[in-house]
Amino acid sequence: GDALAVSARVAPLGSRLVLLLVEDLTEARRIEAVRRDFVANVSHELKTPVGALSLLSEAVMDASDDPEAVQRFAGRMQIEATRLTNLVQELIDLSRVQNDDPLEDAEPVRVDELVAEAIDRCRHQAGQKQITMAAGGTADLHVWGNRGQLAAALGNLVENAVNYSPARTRVGIAARHVAGPGGDVIELAVTDQGIGISDKDKERIFERFYRVDPARSRATGGTGLGLAIVKHVAASHGGEVTVWSAEGQGSTFTLRLPEAGAARDRAQQHPDLD
Numbered sequence: 515g516d517a518l519a520v521s522a523r524v525a526p527l528g529s530r531l532v533l534l535l536v537e538d539l540t541e542a543r544r545i546e547a548v549r550r551d552f553v554a555n556v557s558h559e560l561k562t563p564v565g566a567l568s569l570l571s572e573a574v575m576d577a578s579d580d581p582e583a584v585q586r587f588a589g590r591m592q593i594e595a596t597r598l599t600n601l602v603q604e605l606i607d608l609s610r611v612q613n614d615d616p617l618e619d620a621e622p623v624r625v626d627e628l629v630a631e632a633i634d635r636c637r638h639q640a641g642q643k644q645i646t647m648a649a650g651g652t653a654d655l656h657v658w659g660n661r662g663q664l665a666a667a668l669g670n671l672v673e674n675a676v677n678y679s680p681a682r683t684r685v686g687i688a689a690r691h692v693a694g695p696g697g698d699v700i701e702l703a704v705t706d707q708g709i710g711i712s713d714k715d716k717e718r719i720f721e722r723f724y725r726v727d728p729a730r731s732r733a734t735g736g737t738g739l740g741l742a743i744v745k746h747v748a749a750s751h752g753g754e755v756t757v758w759s760a761e762g763q764g765s766t767f768t769l770r771l772p773e774a775g776a777a778r779d780r781a782q783q784h785p786d787l788d
């Protein structure tokens with residue numbers, strides 16, 4: 515359609531330019547499609563709890579002479595309201611990590627503090643499932659980046675490890691310093707003994723709103739946005755997140771981030787890159 519029209523108009527300028535313009539159009543269309551999908555997904559995800567709340571409030575009114583039923587409906591309203599709050603909070607987190615340049619207020623961040631914070635965030639839920647959490651190798655390590663974003667990323671990984679594991683299993687967080695040609699990195703590996711992820715799903719779990727089992731994810735208060743946030747934080751810090759998993763055995767998510775000393779030295783050597 516418009517790609518052809520454009521190529522006819524610019525043909526005299528040479529075929530390479532035409533190719534570039536057509537590629538640009540294709541990319542612009544792809545971005546537009548992704549944006550439309552995202553808005554459709556958000557609308558759907560918001561409609562589900564709002565619809566449930568509306569039905570439940572009607573049920574409460576109809577059951578006004580049955581206190582037990584009122585209690586039951588009110589309890590379910592609370593669950594739906596929590597779901598809605600989680601979703602809105604994660605949407606805010608996602609837009610924040612996408613819009614803020616994390617390196618603007620980057621600083622050396624202690625790994626032991628990040629790990630302690632992530633464990634704290636899941637302590638209640640892990641306790642309910644009698645899941646043991648253990649961390650190792652975190653002493654004296656520092657990563658370079660935005661403290662809030664890094665805490666959100668690691669917190670999401672640990673939260674998932676707890677969510678997708680059966681009772682009485684173990685979640686481990688192992689940290690280590692790895693020297694590399696592209697600069698030193700800190701590796702943070704979160705390992706669980708949970709349900710695992712198939713090869714087919716591994717490719718998609720980092721997409722916004724993708725869930726292997728939507729019902730299970732919703733039951734644990736999941737929004738499908740957590741890993742998209744983790745991936746974005748890793749990339750914008752010059753790091754990466756990868757997954758190893760075996761179905762029925764467990765998963766390891768590894769977050770690689772620039773080591774603080776190395777990152778600071780680089781910034782000092784090339785102040786214009788700061």
Ligand code: ADP
Nearest residue numbers: 674675678719725726731736737738739740741
């Ligand atoms: P959610 O809010 O659903 O947890 P995420 O983006 O954090 O969303 O994760 C996307 C999906 O990846 C989850 O719904 C789940 O199916 C899968 N997943 C994430 N972490 C794990 C894990 N540690 N073990 C098994 N499956 C996982």
